């Protein structure tokens with residue numbers, strides 16, 4: 001018997017079943033290491049009550065985090081830092097899961113205060129980093145602003161974690177929370193968004209429910225970065241009164257026509273002249289799910305070049321390795337298709353056809 005990690009309800013709508021390796025971080029250095037990567041089960045369901053989407057087969061996943069950025073992302077992060085600096089006092093800021101403190105760096109361009117980060121993989125030359133989280137530590141830091149960016153979706157029990165945090169900070173503390181938006185995934189049928197590192201996949205509805213269940217007053221729920229992330233501003237109220245829940249839409253679960261898509265991917269990638277782009281994270285989920293066994297795949301992120309795709313074991317090549325006469329590219333992450341078209345057309349100096357997979361269909365962008 002399983003229960004919704006947000007609202008505790010026990011009736012679910014099946015969304016997606018599959019498996020995937022951890023592919024966002026620490027890419028393997030050899031092909032053998034890559035094919036030996038552990039596969040984690042994905043049994044994605046949606047709660048009938050609060051629309052939370054989660055992996056019913058979730059388990060603790062061991063990985064070391066390093067942030068991955070792509071075009072457009074940095075603009076979004078900058079915007080969020082500016083927004084936060086204008087709505088919160090930011091005198092004592094704690095970024096939980098803040099990694100390399102990139103967000104604190106940006107925030108410090110707009111406000112001045114005492115900044116710290118709590119993250120087992122955290123590092124910074126400028127700010128104090130604590131690698132062990134405890135409620136006592138949080139009480140000592142007594143923040144007026146708590147940041148949880150791309151953190152809550154990693155926990156097996158986000159409600160317990162958030163409740164613990166809320167109970168350890170003073171009343172009036174502002175919360176800035178950002179998570180991936182599964183509504184976009186459901187809408188566009190991007191099943192590659194489901195990964196073992198993210199047992200939780202929030203909708204506006206389930207995220208605001210979670211805030212309310214943790215006694216936070218929700219001030220704002222925003223859909224940002226072309227629909228791919230949800231941002232919430234919330235406040236710990238002065239008195240423990242029942243929180244206000246914003247009215248949020250319920251959403252439809254994701255359904256695939258797998259057989260048809262498999263055939264389409266097979267036919268398209270049977271063409272030897274087409275190259276495959278996007279090797280890690282969601283791209284790796286795609287390659288594993290469809291069993292794409294090309295010798296090479298390409299990626300824009302230089303840190304991934306020379307390494308291997310977890311699960312399938314393909315070697316990852318960079319833009320410098322693209323054959324001069326290449327005219328066709330299949331992009332595994334649909335929302336990157338336009339950027340990659342731009343990048344490759346500039347390098348190759350001739351026209352290029354871009355294919356991708358979106359909305360249950362394989363086709364030209």
Ligand SMILES: [Zn+2]
Pocket residue numbers: 004005006007008009047048049050051052
């Ligand atoms: Zn629920």
